[in-house]
Amino acid sequence: MENHPIPQDVTGFKFKLIGSVTIKQFLYLLGAGILTTITFVLPIPVYxxxxxxxLFAFVGLGLAFVPIEGRPMDTMIANFAKTIPSENEYIYRKRGVNLATYDFFKPLVQVATPQQQTQKATSESDTRRAILLSQLRAHYITPDQAETKFLKNIKSVFDETPKPKIQQEVKISTKTEEVAVAAPEPSVLTATTDAAPTPTAPLEESESIRVVGPLQQLKAGFPTIPDTPxxxxxxxxxxxxxxLQNILVEVVDTSNVPVRAFKTNVLGQFASATPLPNGTYRVIxxxxxxxxxxxxxxxxxxxxxxxxxxxxSLDQRERLRRELFANLSTGTPSVQQGAAI
Incomplete structure (x- = not known):
């Protein structure tokens, strides 16, 4: 078989002996030659x-080289032999009724067909199914509390209605009113004095770094927080x-020893994988x-x-803004003093 880049018919491959003569064609020629030789040797009359x-020579050459309608002669002869015993004669039979003798007013007799019986059976099964469904609706299945709580948390994250926010704000206002009523005024003063010795330090710290409460966690980018303390x-x-991403965050203890180090992700978030011991730490x-x-x-x-x-963060623009407000705040008393003088 010669190599060729075009795929060839592997299943119908035929081995060739001489040129394009296959083994099958060679056997047909060999058989015709043997029969012709035997006929020539036999002592029979010449005519x-x-x-x-x-006849033998013509049949051998025809079977080997002469196709009929693109098919080999042996295949056509085999198909012809198969079609001879098959039925190929058709007889016309007239079907119908004679309109002259047909009884048009004959009473019809209704007989229940198997299809109607099956429809009745299916209707009975539908009735039983409806009874079972009504019994199932009567028994209420209590859902799992943990699963219900988890689904409510997910729904609250994707809920865009402002109703929960309004309720939470109302709760906060009531709590602040209760604290304001319960706590006397001197205790508030002592708390502010104990928080920081200077009045400007806690203000700058609250503007730069603050703890996000439960109500602002979703707005800050934390749908859920870990349950581990x-x-x-x-x-x-x-x-x-x-x-801001790729910001280095370092947590050090009171001995100035680093205990955790992070780098913010694409969302600007950082989190520790394991909890820290109780104590005071500085975040840098x-x-x-x-x-x-x-x-x-x-x-x-x-x-x-x-x-x-x-x-x-504090960038150059923020520093200029703070310096501007600081100058305005320091310049206001001088104007008042000049007016008083």
Missing amino acids: VKFPFMG NIVLGIVKDPRGRV FEDPQKIHEFEITEITLTGEIFNPLEAV
């Missing part, structure tokens, strides 16, 4: 011998509210590109669930 010799997590943003933020600056914050872990931190 009988030569016609048979010519003492897990430090948070988000880093710029003053315009855009998240650093920008490898030296574009943003952050303040150092101090956190205290007490074995409870830690709310996420929201750290806002």
Whole structure:
């Protein structure tokens, strides 16, 4: 078989002996030659011998090389032999009724067909099925509480209606009113004095780094928080509210020993994989590109669930804004004093 880039018929491949002559064609020629030789050797009259010799030679050459309608002669002869015993004669039989003798007013007799019986049986099965369904509706299945709580949490994340927010804001207002009524005014003053010795330090710290409450967690980018206590997590943003990625976050203890180190992801978030022991820690933020600056914050872990931190950077624009407001605040008393004088 010669190599050829075009796929060839492998199943119908025929071995060739001489040129394009296949083994099958060679056997037909060999058989015709043997029969012709035997006829030539037989002691029979010449007028009988030569016609048979010519017939055998013609049949052998025809079977080997002469196709009929694109098919070999042996295939056509085999098909012809198969079609001879098959029925190929058709007889026309007239079917119908004679309109002259047909009784048009003959009463019809209705007989129940098997199809109608099956429809009745199916209707009975439908009746039983309806009874079973009514019994199932009567028995109420109590859903799993844990699964129901989980589905409610997911629904609250994707719910866009402002109703839950309004209810939560109302609850917050009631709590603040109760605290304001219960706590006397001197205790509030002592709490502010104990928080920081200078009045400007806590204001700057609250603007830059703050703890996100349960109501603002979804807005800050935390649909859910871990249930494990003492897990430090948070988000880093710029003053315009855009998240910052690849910001280095380092948590050190009171001995200034690093205990955790993170890098913010694409969403600007960071979180520790394991909880920290109870104690006081400092959280240090650093920008490898030296574009943003952050303040150092101090956190205290007490074995409870830690709310996420929201750290806002200080860039050049933010520094100018703060300096402008600081100048305005310092310039206001001088104007008042001049007016008083």
